[in-house]
Structures are given as C-alpha cells and as structure tokens.
Amino acid sequence: MKMELQNGRPDTTEGRLEKELRVYDLLDRLGVAYQRVDHEAAMTMEACEEIDRVLGDGTAICKNLFLCNRQATEFYLLLMPGDKPFKTKELSAQIGSSRLSFAKSEYMEKYLDITPGSVSVLGLMNDIEGKVRLLIDEDVLTERYFGCHPCINTSSLKFTTEDLIGKVIPALKHAPKMVKLGMTES
Template sequence: MKLVSGRPENTEGRLDKEIRVYDFLDSLGITYERIDHEAAMTMEACEEIDRTLDAAICKNLFLCNRQETDFYLLLIPGDKPFKTKYLSAQIGSSRLSFAKPEYMEKYLDITPGSVSVLGLMNDHENKVQLLIDEDVLTDEYFGCHPCINTSSLKIRMEDLTGKIIPALGHEPKMVKL
C-alpha cells in the first residue's frame, strides 16, 4: 500500500461516484492523499490502512428511527463503543437502529462498507442529518473512503470542517458519546 497525492491518474475501472468525490474535493481546492487497497469491510481491516494514512479513521454509522423516516450519519472514533441510548437522548429520537442498505444507496449512493461523510454530496434532498462525536474533531487529519471501500483518503481536519462540510450543505449536529 502506497500513499499518493490527489486523484488517480488513470480512472479506468473506477466508479462514477468515486470520481465525483475527487471532482468535488478538487473544486474546493482541497489537498488530500490517497491509498488504494483491497476492500475494507471491517474496522480491523482499516487498522493497517490507518497506519499507512497516519490519520484517524472513524466509524461512519448510517442510522434511522424505527419509522424509517429520519436518517442520520454518525461520525464516531473507530475505537469508541456506540450505545444508541446516549445518542437517542441527544438528538431526541428513540429507537435508533442501523438503516437498511437500500436507504444508504438511495440517499448517499453508497453501499455497506463504504459509508463516508463524502456520501452526503449525493443527498440532494437533505434527508440525512450529519452527527459528529466531538472526539472526531481532535485529530489533525481525517481518514475516509471516497464513497468506495477500495480507496481511503487523508484530509486535513480543518478542510473537513471549514470547507467540505459547509459545501455539502448538511449542518452538523455535535454529540458527545
């Protein structure tokens, strides 16, 4: 695995949704580093990627209420346990659970294992509320997938909070878990 700067030179065989991420980041003038790797489906698989990136990769959890009418994307440190009751109390939504993959695809154009804050660029109807655990913001760099789990990006936290999130048009709600 090798860390490289910016978008791939050869985009052949890459999905449109991944290319849209690079176009989006480039349009904002964001500098980022990228690593290509085998599909990373678990936090354990992400550990080696984390070491190469030298950035904190957080868990990205796609959640919904019991009625499946409210959807949330929660960014939480990878090593922090997630307990729904603590989150439910802070956002005023009981009975949170993981949302079905079809909602993930419908609103974020992402499949399980590829969930990323960058998927919010595909949520044109603003159906998904961005929730960020305050501990995510303590690192200098942020690691995430470009809407596909065979690459990972290293982005400055100040670019995430100062440029990317505002451009996504999803006002984040800070939570403490």
C-alpha cells in the same frame, strides 16, 4: 496489493466508479489537498486499522454509522472515533430520537449512493434533498487529519480536519450536529 500513499486523484479513471470520481472532483473544486491509498475492500475496523497505518499518524480512525429511527422516516450519518463503543440509548437522548437502529442498505444507496462498507461523510454530496442529518462526535475533530472512503471501500482518503470543517462540510450543505458519546464510561 502493496498499499502506497498517493497525492490527489488517481492518474487514470480506468476501473473507477463515477461516484468515486465525483468525490475527487468535489475535493479538487474546493481546493482540498488530500492523499489517497488504494487497497482491497475494507469491510472491518481491523482492515481499516491497517489502512490507517499507511495513512499515517494523526489521522482519525472514524466509524461511519448510517442510522434511522424505528419508522425509517429520519436518517442519520454518525461520525465517531473507531475505538469508541456505540450505544444507541446515549445517542438517542442527545438527538431526541428514540429507537435508533442501523438503516437498511437500500436507504444508504437511495440517499447517499453508497453501499455497506463504503459509508462516508462524502456520500452526503449525493443527498441533495437533505434527508440525512450529519452527527459528529466531538472527539473526531481533535485529530489533525480526517480519513474516509471516497464513497467506495477500495480507496481511503486523508485530508486535514480543518478542511473537513471549513470546506468539505459546508460544500455538502449538511450542517452537523455535534454529539458527545462515551460519557457513560467510568
């Protein structure tokens, strides 16, 4: 499949999941201009790097990590640069939650209506009970564009970081907590 950058939503809904279409509806309702590339399922950061080349320069390669505390009573969605190492101890100290780990896929599906490999800030639109806290590494916001999946990993979206902060996140009703990761690197 040759990857091509398209403007806006797909021309047809054929073969598209309802949760993906809800993302396009949200972005269109908010007046967010976005570009889209369809591709094979992206399960690794390496696959995402190829997609990011198609999306173009200035797009933040973002890791989306779905985390929880040891008791699985508190859940977090962390957006961080793809090239930054993740250290649970460092994040735990900043958010006051000990023993963070990756949350089980059933919680991902229950709260965000997404599956592993498809984690996206846009999944927060499905967390109407506000069970998941949004954490954003401040370096994610330094890029001009933001890239993410539309709740499935066979498409990727690109829109301005300005729209992420000014339109998308407020509409998701999940106020972000800013964190700074990678401070222990020398």
